[in-house]
Structure formats: structure tokens, C-alpha cells
Amino acid sequence: MTVETALFDLTDRTVLITGASRGIGFAMAEACAAHGARVVLNGRDPATLAAKVEALTAQGYAAEAEAFDVTDEAAAIAALDRIVSRHGALHGLIANAGVQHRVPVLDFPTEDFRRVVETNLTACFVLGREAAKRMVATGGGAIINTVSMLGPITRPTVPAYIAAKEGLRALTRAMAVELGDRGVRVNAIAPGYVATEMNTALIDNQEFNAWVVGRTPLGRWAEPKELGGAAVFLLSPGASFVSGHILSVDGAMSVAV
Ligand SMILES: NC(=O)c1ccc[n+]([C@@H]2O[C@H](COP(=O)([O-])OP(=O)(O)OC[C@H]3O[C@@H](n4cnc5c(N)ncnc54)[C@H](OP(=O)(O)O)[C@@H]3O)[C@@H](O)[C@H]2O)c1
Numbered sequence: 078m079t080v081e082t083a084l085f086d087l088t089d090r091t092v093l094i095t096g097a098s099r100g101i102g103f104a105m106a107e108a109c110a111a112h113g114a115r116v117v118l119n120g121r122d123p124a125t126l127a128a129k130v131e132a133l134t135a136q137g138y139a140a141e142a143e144a145f146d147v148t149d150e151a152a153a154i155a156a157l158d159r160i161v162s163r164h165g166a167l168h169g170l171i172a173n174a175g176v177q178h179r180v181p182v183l184d185f186p187t188e189d190f191r192r193v194v195e196t197n198l199t200a201c202f203v204l205g206r207e208a209a210k211r212m213v214a215t216g217g218g219a220i221i222n223t224v225s226m227l228g229p230i231t232r233p234t235v236p237a238y239i240a241a242k243e244g245l246r247a248l249t250r251a252m253a254v255e256l257g258d259r260g261v262r263v264n265a266i267a268p269g270y271v272a273t274e275m276n277t278a279l280i281d282n283q284e285f286n287a288w289v290v291g292r293t294p295l296g297r298w299a300e301p302k303e304l305g306g307a308a309v310f311l312l313s314p315g316a317s318f319v320s321g322h323i324l325s326v327d328g329a330m331s332v333a334v
Pocket residue numbers: 095096097098099100101102119120121122125145146147148173174175176196223224225226267268269270271272273274275276
């Protein structure tokens with residue numbers, strides 16, 4: 078193997094990707110699997126996950142499923158324990174599961190605020206803490222949190238999402254600083270507008286669609302698979318000295334005025 082390919086080789090790494098039943102999470106899982114990782118796909122529906130696992134194994138990749146709700150702490154811990162007992166270690170976690178809820182701030186229900194923060198922030202804390210404990214015990218690992226271009230910059234109607242994702246950026250830095258000397262790197266990926274199910278309503282809205290295309294220097298929405306390279310990089314030996322970093326994958330939208 079050449080130096081260049083070894084840099085991004087994930088052979089023998091076991092990686093759990095939450096929210097991998099579709100969209101960005103599945104695309105990241107496929108990219109990691111294509112680079113040699115054994116990927117564990119998470120989502121809430123076992124049947125959907127089984128079909129996605131089948132799609133990966135049919136390509137010759139190592140894939141399996143762990144269905145659980147990321148906000149269920151006991152279920153998340155049980156899944157991590159099963160993974161470690163099956164494979165001896167967990168080398169990577171991509172905490173990617175997330176939900177959106179769009180309502181004007183003055184009408185935004187408290188229970189929806191709590192649900193979005195529970196899923197997009199608190200669950201990432203619990204999974205990150207529990208994954209890191211197991212990584213520390215087995216020689217280290219790498220954690221990636223999926224944040225968003227939104228957070229430092231914002232829009233109307235998404236106050237819970239903004240608060241959670243900005244909190245997750247801060248948590249990424251906090252965990253990177255505290256876990257560096259224990260062999261765990263912690264980074265985040267910040268996608269711009271990606272054509273996934275989460276954005277179906279926005280893609281179907283002609284005015285919003287035109288705004289995204291016009292406002293993004295690369296002139297289009299991202300495809301989910303365009304997030305795969307960032308995930309592979311941050312998990313790989315090529316990123317061995319990269320920690321506490323937020324990697325934007327947004328077609329330069331966040332730096333355009
Ligand atoms: N799309 C974008 O433009 C964009 C931009 C910036 C950031 N992001 C972030 O990227 C991540 C993925 O977004 P996406 O666009 O791929 O969304 P998506 O197509 O709606 O997929 C969301 C994924 O999260 C899973 N999920 C949701 N709640 C869950 C829960 N409580 N427990 C377990 N899994 C759960 C879903 O699985 P099930 O429904 O099958 O359980 C699904 O696999 C999210 O964190 C999102 O905030 C997306």
C-alpha cells in the first residue's frame with residue numbers, strides 16, 4: 078500500500094455512525110466502509126437499517142446494525158457494550174443523528190426545544206462520553222460530531238437547532254481538550270445545505286431553493302456523499318494530529334457575504 082492510501086486507510090477500525098439509516102450518516106458510513114472500516118449503522122427502525130446494511134454488504138463491505146434511539150441512554154450504552162464485546166474495541170464514533178424543527182421563536186413549544194436539544198446535543202454528550210471511556214480502555218479512538226454551518230450564523234425559525242448545534246461545537250472543543258492525552262481525538266463536521274430528507278420542504282420551496290443556490294459560492298446544494306471524505310479523513314491516520322477542529326463542508330457559504 079502506498080503512503081498516500083495508507084494515510085486514509087480504516088482497515089480493522091470499528092466505527093459506530095448514528096443516524097445512518099439515510100442521508101449524511103449513511104453516506105459517511107458508506108465512505109468509511111469503502112476505506113476498510115467495519116461500520117455499525119444506527120437509527121431507530123431495525124427494518125430500515127437491515128436494508129442499508131444489506132446494501133453495504135452487497136458491495137463487499139463490513140457492516141452491521143444497532144437500532145436504538147440516541148436519546149435512550151441505557152439503550153445507547155447497551156449497544157456500545159455489544160459492539161465492544163463483538164469486536165474488542167470501538168475505534169470511531171460519528172455522532173450524526175439529528176432532528177430539525179422549524180417554528181417561529183415566539184411560538185416555539187418548550188417540549189420541542191427540549192426534544193431537539195436532547196437529540197442534537199445531550200445524546201451526543203452521552204454517546205461521546207461512553208464511547209470515549211471504551212476508547213481510552215482499548216488504546217484510543219476518534220469521535221466526530223455532526224454540527225452545522227448554522228450555529229455561528231443563524232436564520233429565523235430554528236432556535237432550538239441553532240442552540241443545540243452551537244452547544245455541540247463547544248462540546249467538541251471541550252472533549253478534545255480533555256481527552257487529548259488519553260488518546261481520543263474529537264472533531265466536528267459542519268455541513269452547509271445538503272439535499273437530504275431533513276430538507277425536503279426547503280428543496281421543494283422554489284424561492285428557498287434559489288436562495289441556497291444563489292447564496293452558495295459553489296452554486297448548488299451538496300450531495301450527501303460529499304460529506305464522506307471529511308468523515309474518512311477525520312477518523313484516519315491522516316488526521317492523527319487533528320483534534321478540536323470544526324471542518325466546514327459548505328461550498329464556502331459560511332464565509333460569503
Ligand atoms: N441536511 C443538511 O443540510 C444538514 C446541514 C447541516 C447539518 N446537518 C446535520 O447532519 C445530520 C444528518 O442530517 P440529514 O440531513 O442526513 O438528516 P435526515 O436525512 O433527516 O436523517 C437523520 C438521521 O438521524 C436519525 N435519527 C433522528 N433522530 C434519531 C434518534 N432519536 N435516534 C436515532 N437516530 C435518529 C434518522 O434515523 P431514523 O429516523 O431512521 O431513526 C436518520 O438516520 C444531522 O445532525 C443534521 O442536523 C444536516
